[in-house]
Amino acid sequence: MDALEAVTTMLVEVESTISSMQAVRDGLLAVGSRLAVEVAEHADSRDEADLALRTVAAEFAAALRISDRTVQRRMTDASFLVERFPLVWRAQGAGLISAGHARVICDAGEHLEDAADRDAFSVELIGFAETESANRVARRARRVAERFQSRPIDDRHKDARKKRGVWVRDLPDGMAELGLRGPAALVHGAFDRITQMAKTVRDQTVRDQTDSTDSTDSTYSRTLDQIRADIALDLLLTGAPAGHDSANGLLAALTARVSVTVPVTTLMGRGTTPAELNGCTPIDPVTARRLAGAASGWDRILTHPITGALLTVDRYRPSADLKRHLRARDQRCRFPTCGYPPSHCDIDHHHDAARGGPTAESNLGHLCRRHHVLKHQTPWHVEPVTDGLYAWTSPTGQVYIDRPPPPNTVTFTEDASPAPF
Structure with a gap:
């Protein structure tokens, strides 16, 4: 029992320290957002202001090896906590409440516009959160927030509906x-x-x-x-989207589409290497074989049997060979840390075609729209190196190398033993 008590005490102290450090991180992310805002104050348009935020987020993300979309969301959340609910942020920094408590309090008070109301709301919930779990705090926070709401729920619901989505x-x-x-x-x-x-x-x-x-x-x-x-x-x-379809049923005619990469040995049932779905997650061979059997056509990706390097891409019905080759090589957006699949990306000329850049594999790569815009309209720039490698230079001069992921293929080792007579 003494050992259990000691471990429990240490666990409480560790959790308190983690919460404090998370608050410190939120403070730094909020500073990054403030730097972007200061740059944006000199911008001529809203788009330029957004690009300033993207530029800072990309700098942080490349250094931390995290997706810049993730970092930008964290920056937005951190600014919301630090600037609109400073009492909650300080309580977390002092280790009185956890990041989970802070999140549910801020979520419930999101629509409180008056700073005094937010502070009063925060004080009441912080005291409660010091002795209760986050899920209990969430229920009470929603009730307490209603006492401070200046807008009717109908108006707030209209705003909340704008955040609907699927992921x-x-x-x-x-x-x-x-x-x-x-x-x-x-x-x-x-x-x-x-x-x-x-x-x-x-x-x-x-x-x-x-x-x-x-x-x-x-x-x-x-x-x-x-x-x-x-x-x-x-x-x-x-199912048919009855509430959205056109008179001629165009939406109902659409079918699901996925991209599967499967080694031929797995396809033949003679290998154990999993297939890959959309270049990002493994799937079982049985499902891959079923999808392959129902497909109207395949892209054949030829790789080196020893190194696994991409050699070429062809198709029994050839069309757009270069695009298929790039899709097979890149497998995702070529900005560091980004994982968007090629189907959601643009094919970008690294050296502008209008200025003599060739339409060739060495000068082309997939960029999602976010990073395509970042490349053209911010200080970030990219240079192709060799073999599909790209060197990205950030606004602070840091260089990040992005390598295409290895193809989902099977490689073999050479047998160095002498052949039997």
Whole structure:
């Protein structure tokens, strides 16, 4: 018991220190945002102001080896905490509350416009947060915030609706998460409908298997969550968007599209190297073979059997050879730390074609729109080196080398032993 008490005490101290250091980091990120704002004050347009923020975020991100989109979001969140809720930030810095507590307090008070109201709101919640968990603080914070709201909830909901969106987060073992943010009534309604469908499928399957002597159907073994997930994906992949479609059903005619890279040995069932989905996450060979069997055509990527280096790309129906070669080589945006796939990128001339830059592999690379704009309209610039390597120079003069990721292929080692007679 003495040892447990000692470990618990140390754990509390460590968590307090981590919270304090996170507050320090937020302060530095907020300073970065302030530097960008000072530059933006001399800008002639809103676009130039946004580019100033992107430039600072890219400088931080390249040095930290983090996506600059992630850093820019952190800068925005840090500025929001430091400038609008300074009491919460200081409490976190003092180790009185955690970053989780600070986040739920700020989220609940996001729409409080008066500084005095925010301070009063913060004082009440900080005292509560010192002795309660973040999830309990979140519930109370939403209730307390309503007392200080100067705008009706209808107006606030209209603003909140602008933040609706959908996103994907890759997971290990060929899995991924699909997230959705939208009006609560619609999201809960959609979840309830999917749940009703899942329960109907489960109950019907149970009845069918009870009445049948053949118990080979594996559907009965699925949990309610699994059936819910299967139905949701089935609806998203095959359902018609009735609320948005045109008279001639153009939206309903669209089908899902993904890019899969699979070694030929895996495709033949003779290898264990996983396939890759959209150049960013492994998937199982069974799924890859099913997708390959249903595909109307393949890009064949030829690699060196020893080094794995990309040699060439062809297709049984040749078209746009250079574009396919670049997609196979780059696999993502070529700005350091960015992971956007080629399908979401522009093909950029590193040396402007209008100024004599050749339309050749050595002068072309994929850049997402964000970094394409960053390259052309900020002090960031790029120079091709060799073999698909690019040297990016930041506004502070730091140089970052971006290498294309190795192809998802199989390599072999040379057998140095003498051949038998």
